[in-house]
Amino acid sequence: MTSVRSSAASLVPSIRGAAELVRQEALRRELDGCQLLAGIWCHGLTVAQLRSIRASLPPTARLLVTKNSDMAAAVAGTRWEALKPCARGMNAWLFVRSDEIPPALKPYRDFQKEWKLQLNDFTGAVYEGRLYGPDDFAQLEAMPTRAQSYQYLLGCLQMPAVNLLAVLRARQEAMLAQADKPPAEGEPAAPAPEPAEK
Numbered sequence: 001m002t003s004v005r006s007s008a009a010s011l012v013p014s015i016r017g018a019a020e021l022v023r024q025e026a027l028r029r030e031l032d033g034c035q036l037l038a039g040i041w042c043h044g045l046t047v048a049q050l051r052s053i054r055a056s057l058p059p060t061a062r063l064l065v066t067k068n069s070d071m072a073a074a075v076a077g078t079r080w081e082a083l084k085p086c087a088r089g090m091n092a093w094l095f096v097r098s099d100e101i102p103p104a105l106k107p108y109r110d111f112q113k114e115w116k117l118q119l120n121d122f123t124g125a126v127y128e129g130r131l132y133g134p135d136d137f138a139q140l141e142a143m144p145t146r147a148q149s150y151q152y153l154l155g156c157l158q159m160p161a162v163n164l165l166a167v168l169r170a171r172q173e174a175m176l177a178q179a180d181k182p183p184a185e186g187e188p189a190a191p192a193p194e195p196a197e198k
Contacts, residue, residue, distance in 0.1 A: 005025040020069075020073075023046060023066065023067070023070045024073045024074045025074075026071050027064075027066060027070060027071060027074035027075075028074050028078075030062065030064065030095050031074065031075070031078065031080060031095070033097050034080075034095050034096065034097055035096050035097060035098060035099050035101070035127065036078050036094075036095075036101055036104070036125055036126070036127045036140070037075075037083055037093065037094070037095055037096075037125060037126050038093070038094040038096070038105070038122055038124070038125035038126075038149040039087070039091045039092075039093055039094075039118065039122065039123040039124050040063075040082065040091060040092045040093070040094060040108060040121075040122055040123065041089060041090065041091065041117075041119065041120050041121055041122075041123050042090050042091065042092040043090040043120065044066065045120060046090075046119070047115075049111075049115070050063065050065065050092065052111065053092075053107065053108060053111050056107035056110070056111065057094075057104065057106075057107050058098075058100070058103055058104055058178070060096060060097045060098035060104065061094060061095065061096045061104040061107075062094070062097075062101065063092055063093070063095075063096075063106050064092065064093050064095065064096045065091075065092045066093060066094075068087035068088060068089075068091060069087075069120070071083075071087050071091075071093060072084050072087045079126070079129050080126050082123055082126050082129070082130070082131040083125070083126045083131065085131075086123040086124035088123075089123070090092070091123060094108070094125075099146060100145055100146060101127065101140050101141075101143050102140070102141050102142070102143055102145060103145065105122075105126060105137070105140060105141050106141070108122075110142070121134055122134055122137050125137070125140065127140060162190060
């Protein structure tokens with residue numbers, strides 16, 4: 001009878017195993033539609049501090065504290081797999097669902113400055129399939145926002161039209177100035193324009 005019981009037990013995952021699968025699936029759902037995934041070293045942060053960070057994040061960002069083994073299993077085989085080496089130690093994970101990256105990172109930087117927590121820094125991030133280490137975050141924080149990108153693009157599209165209008169206006173002013181100038185000696189006077197017929 002014990003052999004039947006042990007074989008049946010091996011087919012059904014343990015409660016702990018089932019809980020791990022549920023957590024990993026929840027993390028995979030978080031990763032859907034995510035633009036940036038960043039790890040934050042959260043050793044020594046209190047629950048109140050984590051709540052204040054969460055409250056300051058934009059609606060498109062979410063901060064989760066989860067086991068590194070669950071995160072490593074959730075990112076396995078996805079575009080986020082490059083972040084696996086950062087899944088060591090005590091981490092909180094920042095999921096950003098928008099391409100507005102600097103506004104999502106700024107609340108944590110402000111929190112760091114306010115609490116003077118230089119050691120609790122980003123451990124790494126993956127954006128567009130590329131791994132950014134702790135020293136590379138300046139690139140992510142300096143990225144233009146969507147509004148800034150649109151302003152630049154609009155300026156690039158508008159400049160040729162503005163230049164064309166300036167050239168046409170200058171030519172029109174030159175023609176008007178030449179028409180107002182009296183003719184020089186030896187040149188025939190410009191014929192007067194004929195009145196339009198009705």
